[in-house]
Amino acid sequence: MATQHLYAMPVEQTGWEFDGATEISFTWEYDDERAALLALYDKGKKQQWDAAERIDWTQEVDWANPMALPDEQIPIYGTDAWNKMNENERAELRRHLQGATLSQFLHGEQGALIATSKIVATVPDADSKFYAATQVMDEARHVEAFSRLLHEKVQLAYPITPGLKSLLEQGLSDRRWDMTYLTMQILIEGLALAAFQRQRDHSGNDLVQAVNAYVMQDEARHVAFGRLALRDFYPELTEAERDEREEFVVEACYHMRDRFNQIEVWENLGFSREQIADAVGTSEVMAQFRQRLFTRIVPTVKDIGLWGERVRKAYQDMGVIQFSEIDAEALLDADNKVAEDFDAKQFVRDGVSGQIAAAE
Numbered sequence: 001m002a003t004q005h006l007y008a009m010p011v012e013q014t015g016w017e018f019d020g021a022t023e024i025s026f027t028w029e030y031d032d033e034r035a036a037l038l039a040l041y042d043k044g045k046k047q048q049w050d051a052a053e054r055i056d057w058t059q060e061v062d063w064a065n066p067m068a069l070p071d072e073q074i075p076i077y078g079t080d081a082w083n084k085m086n087e088n089e090r091a092e093l094r095r096h097l098q099g100a101t102l103s104q105f106l107h108g109e110q111g112a113l114i115a116t117s118k119i120v121a122t123v124p125d126a127d128s129k130f131y132a133a134t135q136v137m138d139e140a141r142h143v144e145a146f147s148r149l150l151h152e153k154v155q156l157a158y159p160i161t162p163g164l165k166s167l168l169e170q171g172l173s174d175r176r177w178d179m180t181y182l183t184m185q186i187l188i189e190g191l192a193l194a195a196f197q198r199q200r201d202h203s204g205n206d207l208v209q210a211v212n213a214y215v216m217q218d219e220a221r222h223v224a225f226g227r228l229a230l231r232d233f234y235p236e237l238t239e240a241e242r243d244e245r246e247e248f249v250v251e252a253c254y255h256m257r258d259r260f261n262q263i264e265v266w267e268n269l270g271f272s273r274e275q276i277a278d279a280v281g282t283s284e285v286m287a288q289f290r291q292r293l294f295t296r297i298v299p300t301v302k303d304i305g306l307w308g309e310r311v312r313k314a315y316q317d318m319g320v321i322q323f324s325e326i327d328a329e330a331l332l333d334a335d336n337k338v339a340e341d342f343d344a345k346q347f348v349r350d351g352v353s354g355q356i357a358a359a360e
Contacts, residue, residue: 006150006157009268016165020114021175023123036228037127044134044221051145054214054347059207061153064091067098068204074281081275093269099156100265101195106146107160108192111168112222113139115184122177123229131225138218145211153207163259164188167252178233182245185226186304187252191295193219193335199288200338212344217339220332225298227328230304246306250314253297257290257318291320295316296331298323 025310062068064087071090074097076082085093116139119132150157171183193216200212233240280286298315301307302324315321 003147003151003157006155007286008099008156008158009264011159016160020118020172021176022118022122025177027124027126027129030126032124033127034228034232037225039087040221040225040228041127041131041134044131044138047221048134048137048218049141049214051141051148051214054343054346055145055210056207057148057152059205061205061207062117063095065094065098066205067102067199067208069094069199069202073202073285073289075276075286077280077285079279081271085236086221095154095156096158096269097262098266099150099154100158100262101199102146102150102154104161105157105192105195106143106150106157107138107271108164108168108188109142109146110183111172112189113143113165115172115180116169116222118172118180119177119184121265122180124177128225128229135218135222135225138222140216142218145215148212158170158264161264163255167255170248170252178230179207179245179248181226181230182248183252185222186230187249187256188233189219189222189226190295190300191256193223193296193326194293197335198292208242210346213335213339213342217334222336223296224320224329224332227300234305242306243310246311249301249306249328250310253294253314253318256293260285260290260293294318294320295323295326296328299326299328299331303328342359 038341071077071094074082074093082090113136116132116135118128120136123129123132167188169182171180171188174180176184194217196212196219200209200216203209203212234245237245261276261280262274263276267273294315298320306326312321315324
């Protein structure tokens with residue numbers, strides 16, 4: 001089924017083109033290698049997987065709640081607007097909110113695919129090119145997995161949001177290789193990890209949990225890649241150059257926080273912008289969610305050395321400065337273990353199914 005027929009809103013075009021300025025970088029230094037990046041490259045090779053095989057796509061989802069998420073996570077839950085809705089209207093709201101979320105996951109993963117292919121071409125050192133090449137395959141697999149989940153199970157899609165579109169264009173149209181890293185590997189991938197974690201840990205559906213867990217296992221390596229590359233590079237910059245990057249981080253973080261309201265979905269379902277601004281603005285669930293989105297970004301930004309007064313003040317204002325004390329590496333290790341636990345559960349389930357089949 002063509003995606004065009006799944007969109008819940010009209011889309012003017014099914015493509016998007018802009019000038020992604022690129023400076024191709026070759027290197028003839030093949031021996032100047034960093035052990036940590038090569039270890040990550042080795043891990044990336046060994047952890048390649050097939051989305052068609054590792055995930056059990058025979059599992060079904062509930063049409064009325066595809067990702068099996070608790071209603072308490074919906075911003076208007078418990079309000080007069082929610083209480084007036086019948087069950088069919090609530091089911092439609094769940095499907096649209098969840099379909100829109102998955103759509104942004106899908107669009108973001110395509111952005112990561114394009115960004116990482118650009119990193120292969122622009123990053124100056126060989127070990128980074130090696131690892132980025134494994135990530136290109138990872139991102140293609142993520143596009144495949146989320147596309148299949150959206151097309152086969154949810155059967156409802158939304159166009160890319162203006163906020164995500166703007167951030168992707170900024171990162172992909174900058175000639176400097178580190179800005180592509182910073183936009184994709186640190187900011188967008190960091191935010192995505194927090195959003196994926198919400199689905200993985202709160203969904204009541206095994207298929208949805210598995211897709212997010214396996215994608216997160218890859219994304220954990222991607223964020224580690226960005227950390228390793230940039231924390232070596234940023235100390236070499238001038239103070240003015242670091243200030244420019246810190247200003248970009250601050251603007252991007254405010255942008256991501258303030259745009260995460262799914263206003264397009266609500267308006268498409270007949271809610272007024274004023275109604276939703278009030279509901280989302282006063283929702284404790286949304287306030288907590290906006291904060292949790294930065295659990296992966298804040299410690300990583302600190303780790304790569306973009307920790308000047310401007311950045312600290314912004315995170316203090318957002319109420320997320322406390323996340324700077326999080327052990328980012330421990331979080332990424334935990335993501336890897338969760339995926340391995342899903343593999344173990346699938347192995348046991350397959351073994352039991354085989355035993356039952358044999359007994360019959």
